Amino acid sequence: xxxxxxxxxxxxxxxxxxxxxxxxxxxxxxxxxxxxxxxxxxxxxxxxxxxxxxxxxxxxxxxxxxxxxxxxxxxxxxxxxxxxxxxxxxxxxxxxxxxxxxxxxxxxxxxxxxxxxxxxxxxxxxxxxxxxxxxxxxxxxxxxxxxxxxxxxxxxxxxxxxxxxxxxxxxxxxxxxxxxxxxxxxxxxxxxxxxxxxxxxxxxxxxxxxxxxxxxxxxxxxxxxxxxxxxxxxxxxxxxxxxxxxxxxxxxxxxxxxxxxxxxxxxxxxxxxxxxxxxxxxxxxxxxxxxxxxxxxxxxxxxxxxxxxxxxxxxxxxxxxxxxxxxxxxxxxxxxxxxxxxxxxxxxxxxxxxxxxxxxxxxxxxxxxxxxxxxxxxxxxxxxxxxxxxxxxxxxxxxxxxxxxxxxxxxxxxxxxxxxxxxxxxxxxxxxxxxxxxxxxxxxxxxxxxxxxxxxxxxxxxxxxxxxxxxxxxxxxxxxxxxxxxxxxxxxxxxxxxxxxxxxxxxxxxxxxxxxxxxxxxxxxxxxxxxxxxxxxxxxxxxxxxxxxxxxxxxxxxxxxxxxxxxxxxxxxxxxxxxxxxxxxxxxxxxxxxxxxxxxxxxxxxxxxxxxxxxxxxxxxxxxxxxxxxxx
Amino acid sequence: xxxxxxxxxxxxxxxxxxxxxxxxxxxxxxxxxxxxxxxxxxxxxxxxxxxxxxxxxxxxxxxxxxxxxxxxxxxxxxxxxxxxxxxx
Numbered sequence: 001x002x003x004x005x006x007x008x009x010x011x012x013x014x015x016x017x018x019x020x021x022x023x024x025x026x027x028x029x030x031x032x033x034x035x036x037x038x039x040x041x042x043x044x045x046x047x048x049x050x051x052x053x054x055x056x057x058x059x060x061x062x063x064x065x066x067x068x069x070x071x072x073x074x075x076x077x078x079x080x081x082x083x084x085x086x087x088x089x090x091x092x093x094x095x096x097x098x099x100x101x102x103x104x105x106x107x108x109x110x111x112x113x114x115x116x117x118x119x120x121x122x123x124x125x126x127x128x129x130x131x132x133x134x135x136x137x138x139x140x141x142x143x144x145x146x147x148x149x150x151x152x153x154x155x156x157x158x159x160x161x162x163x164x165x166x167x168x169x170x171x172x173x174x175x176x177x178x179x180x181x182x183x184x185x186x187x188x189x190x191x192x193x194x195x196x197x198x199x200x201x202x203x204x205x206x207x208x209x210x211x212x213x214x215x216x217x218x219x220x221x222x223x224x225x226x227x228x229x230x231x232x233x234x235x236x237x238x239x240x241x242x243x244x245x246x247x248x249x250x251x252x253x254x255x256x257x258x259x260x261x262x263x264x265x266x267x268x269x270x271x272x273x274x275x276x277x278x279x280x281x282x283x284x285x286x287x288x289x290x291x292x293x294x295x296x297x298x299x300x301x302x303x304x305x306x307x308x309x310x311x312x313x314x315x316x317x318x319x320x321x322x323x324x325x326x327x328x329x330x331x332x333x334x335x336x337x338x339x340x341x342x343x344x345x346x347x348x349x350x351x352x353x354x355x356x357x358x359x360x361x362x363x364x365x366x367x368x369x370x371x372x373x374x375x376x377x378x379x380x381x382x383x384x385x386x387x388x389x390x391x392x393x394x395x396x397x398x399x400x401x402x403x404x405x406x407x408x409x410x411x412x413x414x415x416x417x418x419x420x421x422x423x424x425x426x427x428x429x430x431x432x433x434x435x436x437x438x439x440x441x442x443x444x445x446x447x448x449x450x451x452x453x454x455x456x457x458x459x460x461x462x463x464x465x466x467x468x469x470x471x472x473x474x475x476x477x478x479x480x481x482x483x484x485x486x487x488x489x490x491x492x493x494x495x496x497x498x499x500x501x502x503x504x505x506x507x508x509x510x511x512x513x514x515x516x517x518x519x520x521x522x523x524x525x526x527x528x529x530x531x532x533x534x535x536x537x538x539x540x541x542x543x544x545x546x547x548x549x550x551x552x553x554x555x556x557x558x559x560x561x562x563x564x565x566x567x568x569x570x571x572x573x574x575x576x577x578x579x580x581x582x583x584x585x586x587x588x589x590x591x592x593x594x595x596x597x598x599x600x601x602x603x604x605x606x607x608x609x610x611x612x613x614x615x616x617x618x619x620x621x622x623x624x625x626x627x628x629x630x631x632x
Numbered sequence: 633x634x635x636x637x638x639x640x641x642x643x644x645x646x647x648x649x650x651x652x653x654x655x656x657x658x659x660x661x662x663x664x665x666x667x668x669x670x671x672x673x674x675x676x677x678x679x680x681x682x683x684x685x686x687x688x689x690x691x692x693x694x695x696x697x698x699x700x701x702x703x704x705x706x707x708x709x710x711x712x713x714x715x716x717x718x719x720x
Contacts, residue, residue, distance in 0.1 A: 243678065243689035247641045247715040255715050258639035262712040264696030287643060468718015472688040473698045524719040526688070 007221030011119035019125030023140045037514035039069040041559040043085035053569050057089035057098040058206040066121040069516015071542050073114030076232030078518025080299030082110040090183045090199035091435035091459045095416050099435045099570045106299035107193030112170040115216030132211040137218050145210040152354035153188040160213045169215040175356025177402035178205035182412035186358045192323040196358030223544035244525050248306045254286035256327035265445040283340030284330045317343045322350035332362035338388045355402040364411045365397045376425045382407050431583035434572040436460030441584045444593050446492040452502045455578045457563035465505040468524040482527050495596050499604040507556035558624040561616050565629040575614040640715035646671050661701040691716040
């Protein structure tokens, strides 16, 4: 097949320097698409070129990168996804040293930006006063945002739409948490879509960048439009017949909580339930959110519509509204705070989204209460007793974190805040993985989940390799067929084949993210969901690029090993960083299990082409065209 | 008596979150037969695939462990039926 290099491969990258107030732009080099596809792949390539091991994550040289996937903006495969990437101020080895930061995000912003003609924004510098970016067809303007500074994320988006008299204008923005550079702050678009987990909102706030608004009307010239539309329809028809997709569309990810409780893992682990009886946890099961649901909504380019729009109509939380909550929020803003009333979770979920905090901030609140119970945070440091079950206290602490007030100022510094607490606080530190503090101990039960999390190229995050097929109870022969003929045990307690399984998912998801598809619509939840074959066809029909399956697998390897090299650069790429954290070991039995996790590393490294210390081998780097990263 | 707790879409479809079965059979397959006799064909359509095997879109658990169609179910057992997702 001859390659047709035009259309959506001619989108632009803009370099925006907020210190100088300049915007430069060029067409995205085709070579980048060939090597990294897009989104996460190209973002990390830019990070590798533009940063050093000592770049201050809250300084002007940290590039905040918005990068779209190859198919972001097209109508199918959950193509509302894209990546926001920068050096993380949350997970580095010290306050001024960086680590990898990245978030895959949905909603409608990506589609809108793609129609402006821009695929990548690389934002450096620091503005002396609050600004926002206005992205329209082939044009970028840096605009004053003094009137937006101080607004929450929902108000910000609304004011920008009103100002431009355009309800279809979509914005990424920060709330008070980002403005005050709370290290965990996220970037929000719509009611709840968030770039969370590695402090991207704090980076945006450090640049005094309040929002990025996009409105585009340019056509996306795809290579084979008629066939592409037919392909989207065909794939969507198949997808929407699946039982698991129907379940996601009716109840969303909150379903995961019942699964976790039934299977005794994740948020259903007895320890994680914080002493709550399993019966009580059911208060926040998916079915109990339905009375508040106004229906489901979806990201752009997705027919699954996996999240609630909700409204609490009466009672003390009357008027609470928003989208979600997702499974993680039911834990962090629910069970971890000993809440089992869905209305309270819905209220707090809306609050953190408006403040621009990730839902995981509930864990910080729970930790503060624990430190108070232990007498480490005392009454001289807080203006009221910290106790579980006090919703007004939760609200107050979340606000204090976002505005960096009182004890909230310490909590807003995440792991670095411990240095400002009495020395005995150190022994209550939460577990860390590759510098990511505050990583929840879900128990070691599902081997592949744990192994994927400890080895993840995004510190502490599960979505680099979410090996969901392992809990579906598939027959061994089906598992073997999926995993290239390699035996992978379907038993969650078994370690057999789990290194291969993790590696396999890492490579596939790297491609999925870079193409711009939603991970929910690949083999996370079903062996029959789209994977390389479908992506290959999709890329050809959309761009004209011929990328057969083996080519895509190599791209996936390249993206993943590139991230490993960055981890190495930032001081988190050694074998010791791929171990189960000591804080997760609570028994002699778990100590033995930890050794078995260690035992998976050799095979895992070998599959990646890395040596026994966890460093990519020079020949691997040469094969993947990443040899230059050895110098930086 | 076998207690069957149901969460997710099947609970919505059957309008039941818990069924107490006077169980007369031996295996999980018998439990499903009995539920289908009581609640109609939806039970089979949802829990089984076209080949009559357990559909991976659902998980059936006893004491935190998955059970299969041939698993022996004792009187007094408690089962949990829930939609399965691998991630979220």
